Amino acid sequence: MKKTFQGIECGDLDDFFGQKMTAEKAIFAAAIYRDTPYKLVIGAGYSCCEYKKRINIFSFGKAKFALPFTVIAPPASIDRVGYFGELEALISDYSSQKGLFLILNDRQNQSGLVACAHTLSTAVFTNKFSNYEEYKTNLRSHYRRRLELAEKKGAMLQWKQVPSQEFDQELYQLYLQVLNHSDFPLETLGLDFFRACPAEIFALYDTRQKPVAFIMTTHFEEQTTFVFGGMDYDRRDEYDLYYNMMIQVLRTGFTNRSQKIDFGQTAENTKCRLGCALEPRYMLFFTRNPLLMFLSKKLIHLIEYHPGNETYHVFKE
Secondary structure, X not given: OOOOOOOEEEOOHXXXXXXXXXXXXXXXXXXXXXXXXXXXEEEOOEEEEEEEEEEEOOOOOOOOOEEEEEEEOOOOOOOOOOEEEOHHHHHHHHOOOOOEEEEEEEOOOOOOOOEEEEEEEEEEEEOOOOOHHHHHHOEOHHHHHHHHHHHHHOOOOEEEEEOHHHOOHHHHHHHXXXXXXXXXXXXXXXXXXXXXXXXXEEEEEOXXXXXXXXXXXXEXXXXXXXXXXXXXXXXXXXXXXXXXXXXXXXXHHHHOOOOEEEEXXXXXXXXXXXXXXXXXXXXXXXOOOHHHHHHHHHHHHHOOXXXXXXXXXXXXX
């Protein structure tokens, strides 16, 4: 007897997450303002978020060959998995459908039912300091000088907290600049996402009070997470904008007394020079086609992400 898909689409975030509001639930709610819709699915033993996307399977290389995938991931590019419950139940159910399926940001190197490969690692800062000045004091001189150089370039700029509802077109254009420079875009979030998401937004202004960068962070269970950012690429080097953005993420984490600061994915070397450690993340591919599954398990290592292996001795002790 042919197996049929048992998952049921869920249109209510309360049914999917429960009544309690969390940072993750709030991001899902705000992500209705994205360029393509996402769908919540509840099955036997699992629940997940899915959306359709053509993805270049050589994203971590130079070639281009895009295929249509059903992606199981959060509706915004955050460092989370897009499923809850039993992974095997999810894979078994989705394998009853035609198509190619991709699970992003899994925490474990899975095997058996899927082809597993590295994707972008996540940079996590474990906080042992009470404030930014104590942190700087404990840096080795080379890394401290690099921060001070960035601070000097940005000395004429000013950080201001921006209420979410006041996030405007000028700030949104800075987000779009980062998105347009990204090698791994999965979605485009609308301006109303930033207005709807209950996060802290800090914008960096020049002497004419024009924004040149911003960061967006959330805080939950003693962890600060860098969610999104934007910057003016024409002035990036003049003000060392990216380093100053990362410094502000650190300051925000210290202010919130966070035990961990999640800097997200990409720009690994810069974040490791700040004292972050890399945590591996995995992408899981599966399909019901047995020949394609066999080939993908043999060949997926050719298209996976290869994390850097450089070691940084950032702190004095």
